[in-house]
Amino acid sequence: MRRGEYKVPGGKLVAVQLHESREDGRLRHISLDGDFFIDGVDDPAAVVSTLEHALLGVSASAALDEVQRTYPEAQLVGLTAQAIDNAIARARGVDVASAAMAGTSEKDEEIDILSPAWEKLDLTILDDPEPRSPAMHMALDEVLAREVADGKRGATLRFWQWGAGAVIIGLHQSVTNEVDEERARELGFTVVRRMTGGGAMFVEPGNTITYSLYVPGSFLAAEPGRTGSEGEGAQLSGYPAYRRCDEWVLLALNNLGIRAHYKPINDITSPAGKIGGAAQRRFRAGDSGSSNGIDANGAGAHAANGSVLHHVTMAYDIDAAKMLDVLRISREKMADKAVKSAAKRVDPLKSQTSLTRDELCAALQKQAEQVIPHVRVEPMNAPHHAATLAAARELAERVYSSEAWTRRIE
Structure with missing residues (x-):
């Protein structure tokens, strides 16, 4: 089992583990973990399971498209196709540089009134x-x-x-x-x-x-x-x-x-x-x-x-x-x-x-x-x-x- 991690700049950590067959080395399962959020659905774990299954056959971008078709109400926060691709690449031994957060004009928000x-x-x-x-x-x-x-x-x-x-x-x-x-x-x-x-x-x-x-x-x-x-x-x-x-x-x-x-x-x-x-x-x-x-x-x-x-x-x-x-x-x-x-x-x-x-x-x-x-x-x-x-x-x-x-x- 090989593991790779990637931090979404300004967002969340996404990690993958590649489970490969001992007999022929073929990829049998990809598991995801991290501190990301999946909002808007009753069972976030089911969304992750759908994504893990899809990743065996298609790119991360296509897998996320499949998730959105299956769970149109799902909001994936801090979980992106690029982060998944980079985590998989690292698990396979590819040298992927960590990304520093780009400069932003966004400031911490003060709250002075209730909605x-x-x-x-x-x-x-x-x-x-x-x-x-x-x-x-x-x-x-x-x-x-x-x-x-x-x-x-x-x-x-x-x-x-x-x-x-x-x-x-x-x-x-x-x-x-x-x-x-x-x-x-x-x-x-x-x-x-x-x-x-x-x-x-x-x-x-x-x-x-x-x-x-x-x-x-x-x-x-x-x-x-x-x-x-x-x-x-x-x-x-x-x-x-x-x-x-x-x-x-x-x-x-x-x-x-x-x-x-x-x-x-x-x-x-x-x-x-x-x-x-x-x-x-x-x-x-x-x-x-x-x-x-x-x-x-x-x-x-x-x-x-x-x-x-x-x-x-x-x-x-x-x-x-x-x-x-x-x-x-x-x-x-x-x-x-x-x-x-x-x-x-x-x-x-x-x-x-x-x-x-x-x-x-x-x-x-x-x-x-x-x-x-x-x-x-x-x-x-x-x-x-x-x-x-x-x-x-x-x-x-x-x-x-x-x-x-x-x-x-x-």
Whole structure:
């Protein structure tokens, strides 16, 4: 098996592994992994599988055309034909130069007002002070998102309390190429795969702030009067979709004296570096075809647009040495960065505030209550949430704690 990687300038890492027959050396399978996103579909893994199969017989460009014909709604973010071709060439031993990001006039975007879509949102903040396992958090995300998709729950915001250190890898990432698993075990970190794309998250409970937003799909409708691909009647995708979901937190951070901007595709940044990153996934109402085998039934007509799960992890503080001890960050991944050290690229929130991590979490929740127009707060342990918690516990045990799920891409 031969591996090649290529970093899309200003985008995502794409990697391929060539599986060849031991008998005759013929190519039998091409597998893809990386920190790219596939948005707009219910089962991103199925899109990757279709692409992998197509690559055996045609060029990367033709394979992507086949994917678009099969999944016309799919938005491939950070996954390009050139990146796939270059990764395959490298796997075959061809010397392909890494590409530095070209100069651009695009600047990090400041957010000073919410989009009108927030005015139409009736949002519930789930107050959940209980530290939960990494697998339970993954499961809660899926269960809550499916409840919103099925019209059983309205728009919801949840702040996480981490019960243990963890490395959370993206849906399309290779566990062995992203994590030093032996070192992670020695240091007490659990490795869990989430159901959204993007890169690995290094989590220490006292150093990390995470929240999830679960909204109806209609929340990402383009604003009337806009033109082009995001015109009236269209759904936002890629950067505009990520930005809309995080408008509230940019306002909240700025209100708390923390300078924060949005950087395409999915990063929250300060003038000194990266604060955090986002990932998201869409769910169709009543969909029972989840890659995790989760059955969601009983959708009403009002849930026809399904839902969007959007979650964000921000660094309050960081133990850079420990992070680099646990994560495997390839040279290619940093190829287009002006700052070549992964540790130096992070600017934790602590550098801009005297609040403790817990105080800042509480302040962000209070800000959410103030900046989002229609908000109410409910305790997660309220009796009517018991079924949600029970479903999440079962899912955490069956899927997110399983080796089969975590190691679905070795």
